[in-house]
Structures are given as C-alpha cells and as structure tokens.
Amino acid sequence: DIQMTQSPSTLSASVGDRVTITCRASQSIRTWLAWYQQTPGKAPKVLIYDASSLDTGVPSRFSGSGSGTEFTLTISSLQPDDFATYYCQQYNSYPTFGQGTKVEIK
C-alpha cells in the first residue's frame, strides 16, 4: 500500500490567514491526488483532484500543487467555513488517505 503522510496534524490559524497543508506519498503517485474537506458530523467533500484541478463550485481561494511524492493544499485567505479537517488521498493504486489535518481557530 502507498502510505500518505500529512503535516501538520493540527494547524491553528485566524480568518484571513494563508494556510498550507503538505501531503507526502511513500512512492511516486504522479499527480493522482485528491484533497477533501470534512466538517464534524458531515461527509467529506472533494476540493481538488488530479493534484491541482479545482472541483466544480469550490472557491478559488483553494489551490493544489505538486507531483511525484510531495503535494500541497493552499487556502489563500482562510474563511470561517474553512475550519475543518482536510484529507489527501492518492489513487495511483488502491486508494489510501492521509491521516488528516485539522484546521482550528487560533
């Protein structure tokens, strides 16, 4: 299995901050990576697929980059709705997820 490691596990930030979350794969996954947002009690929602493609309806403050083994999710200006847990997921082989990054209010 391909292992996905996110950092940090928890991130404290304020509204308006620029936030970056990193995801590393244990082997190259080219650009076969998605990012999801999950709020408590809700199902995850895809934000980014193919490492950098924004899903329909997702605000442009979200962006993704990277290839191979290192990827980032950036929120350019954190909004109140963005306090949530974020997961990366590879689909180069059978899908596996990172452990999650919780973005909390500073």
Add this chain to the structure above:
Amino acid sequence: EVQLVESGGGLVQPGGSLRLSCAASGFTFSRYWMHWVRQAPGKGLVWISRINSDGISPAYADSVKGRFTVSRDNAKNTLYLQMNSLRADDTAVYYCARDGYGGANWFDPWGQGTLVTVSS
C-alpha cells in the same frame, strides 16, 4: 441534484452480518464506478471497496477481503455492501461515494453515511 443515501446500519453482535444499501439519484448510475469508504469514530477515512459500472470487477481492501461483498443493481440504482463475520474494529460510519470519472478512484459526491456498531 446528485444524491446518495445510505441505509442499513445499526448495532450487530461480533460475528454477525449486515447489508448496507446506497440509493443513488440525479445521475446515470449505470455509468459510474462506485465505492465504499468507512470512518471509525474519531479516526480517518479508509477506502474499503469499489465496483465498476457493470458490476463485474469488484475490489477490496485487505482488511475486509473475504468478509465483505460489494454489488450493485443498476435497474434499481442501488449499491450494496454485504458484511459478514463482523468484528469490533468494523465499527464505523460507512459512506458510499461515486467515482470521480471513468474509474479514477477519487470520490464525488459522498452519501451522508450510515453507522455500523459491532458490539455485544
């Protein structure tokens, strides 16, 4: 509107069985691969199974292989997960999810989830 609605969760004893259903609407169900993903309480997301559009090629995570069976009825727009020999570590919210496109193996959208609790 694309919608996925899971049902069938509940409390079951260790060693027992349960069948989950996922009713799909708002899209041409027969054209999409479908997945099951679970999340143990307070934990992260784990992919457990997928089935291709015609139901011929299922795949499973090692943790459920031989115990769980995924199937679909394209005439009823419904996805199923038959879970046998359930264990305490199968306790989780189970989500069904539509494949992103053409077997890409990312997930959009997800259902609201159904809770399975395995306990005596």
